[in-house]
Amino acid sequence: MNKMAQKLAPSGVARDFGFFIDGEWRHGREMFERKSPSHDVIVTRIARCTEDDLNDAVAAARRAFENGTWAGLASSERSAILLKTAELLKQRRDDIAFWEVLENGKPISQAKAEIDNCISCFEMAAGAARLLHGDSFNNLGESLFGMVLREPVGVVGLITPWNFPFMILCERVPFILASGCTVVVKPAEVTSATTLMLADILTEAGLPKGVYNVVTGTGKSVGQALTQHPDVDMLSFTGSTGVGRSCIHASADSNLKKLGLELGGKNPIVVFADSDLEDAADAVAFGISFNTGQCCVSSSRLIVEESVADKFEKLVVAKMEKIRVGDPFDPETQIGAITTDAQNKTILDYIEKGKAEGARVLCGGNKVDLGRGQYIAPTLFTNVKPDMSIATDEIFGPVLSVFRFSTLEEAISLANDTVYGLAASVWTKDISKALKVTRKVQAGRFWVNTIMAGGPEMPLGGFKQSGWGREAGMYGVEEYTQIKSVHVDLGKRTHWIA
Template structure:
């Protein structure tokens, strides 16, 4: 892997980094696989960033074989929790040491702001440390209340070989929400990063080798869903698939994995509401709304992409959201002052704009934005801060995941009405409520169908707390002790002490 200029101080010109070479990691060795390559260009600057080995079905199969062999040999699963934790902690330290390098490549491939990328890498290291603590505290149960001659033991064992498929919007962070928990459980892995943002996963592979992870425990295959992702979800040597991405792809994976009855844990889309009651603290709520929709350019499953506002405060909320939106620094993602960077690619920008244009044609009102913008002459895809009001719940922009910096505004009058608006959506990833009345917040939290409910805040996150959705937002959980449990199988052992059982015949 090439070394890079780590300076984060840049001018208006496109970056002049070397093109980063990204290879597969299979059985502890970096390989070009079949020899085919493809290129990734910066979505903000238009310059080439990475030259990536393009995996095929044979490369994926080889990686699965390496993971299967490593698991069966017990080179990782047979280690003690202390030994696993020690290595995970080494990886966390190495992530900290390499943070500028990882963050810069993440910016160049994804278009996100450098300040955000640096924060995400720091958060990822914290997750690895938390996973290490779980490795030390993993245990089963015993039951000594089954009679004086019986002892019941419940063992928790690694599920086996896990295929991990990660998206382009948070490539390093989401990999770090999966891999360390799988490793803490004793599993082996085959990882397929998004073809748009593979470089930081490759760096993670380097750090795992440097930390001393045995060959074959974590393998990385670059490429596209067809054929690499298809092999990783259908091969009978794989015991589990952990996937983060769109609901449409998640459904395809569920169907493909069904033929071999392998476990699937999925974190999918969201159309997450922030509900503002009439007594909301608007100073805090407005800031959280603007953060919730423009963070990562809205390319975030947890984006607060719709607000449902009590009619009594609607005009004030819209006015203040628009005013604050005008102050958000959109710009060159390598500029430390930038808060919102580029859209991942032109095709996705066109999709975002299509939702807005369709809403306008149906009678919606654009309060601000509603079109692509130019940033300092950069050739990349940038979409302006956008707020759309006058919506009805059946409009696609109000019910479907736009995945861009576009805020949909709906209204309500009663708790029953807003709960209906929240729960009628096909998604159920997260929701938020703003009210100074604790009873209002608790009632909303109990009734909202969502994996996470924030009260008087938005998008706080901690490694200790589980994350995941209901309905078409996926199944299973990441982070917290529940995130470790996903990678474990439960085995019951029943032991008779002494020869006290009466013969059946």
């Protein structure tokens, strides 16, 4: 561990957080203690909110929406507040990253890079707020003029996961705000700190009270109540496909609220023999190891052309064996801790299932003992059959399965052999081949000769059981609006009753 890693570490004193409603901090009657998954010490105490607290938050968001203190502002004023938030995030980047690492376990270098992306999200949304517009129809005849208005959908409930607590928050909140909506956020119980920290930043930036509210607690209590709440107009949920289904049922059983769902993934990375194999191997190792594989767009299925498969597997093994697993506060660390005890057990159980079902481990497949925390070595399986658990299930960890193909059609078939359709990547020097795969593979995000690239200008979302709707970019702002058709009669009415 270098000097930088020695300077950054838990203080030994846990930080207490309240929850944020209508521009004010409240104290929780019960608190949840969060241990750092890297250091095994308590780092935060978070309030366990009640359903009454949630009702207060939704009521505050409703008042703020109805009284027009936010939706009624000129887009230039909303834009200015979003830009001010971006500036404040730049000033507090290191502090936010510190708390993100403490609760999540991801490497500090990654956390800082994610906050840079969050800053870009607020900057992008600031511009989008000023560009949001409707349409007009001047073709309805001499006496009729048509307009299409985009109006904010209203009160938005936002449920965020523990794998990217701040980045997923910021891929949604600025776009929700740009549309003129108000929001109630329920962060993951184990990673609530940075969501709460954003409340102070938004307040300092000038956001009116009641526009951004945060309630903390479990998904079974507060999260479920938010999905069912009759005064929430739209719910945005990021998490597993199973919980996504429960959101659909809750919406159907309450007020048929609009839903935005970013759910699971079992994402293919297709490598052809004519690609730059060194580059592709590095991308494969990165794609499964980034955020310890706890990433919905992780490329967890490697589909490689038969003629180079043996060679390519060796290249990937060489890359994966060099990945630095360690203390997340060490800037040289590339893989940090597994975020929760339950997820740690899930990943290790899948590794054992893979072995039991006949797949062969080429590297990894084991825990990494650093004396504290929970770490897993990047794992590569070969001899994987399409019906194995490691081939079909979203593991959400650094576990990669290898498949082989002989023809382009077979590669596409293997890539689509999943209920999910979140992301995909193809590697080839043949642009015609790349475009054929891009067109045929069912995925909401696609990368050609790169992986996990892009920015907040581009929409996020999935096909099939990977979700509904799109986040980020202009599409992400429009997602939080509803469309109203307006017809204006320009002449005297022709009477129906003579």
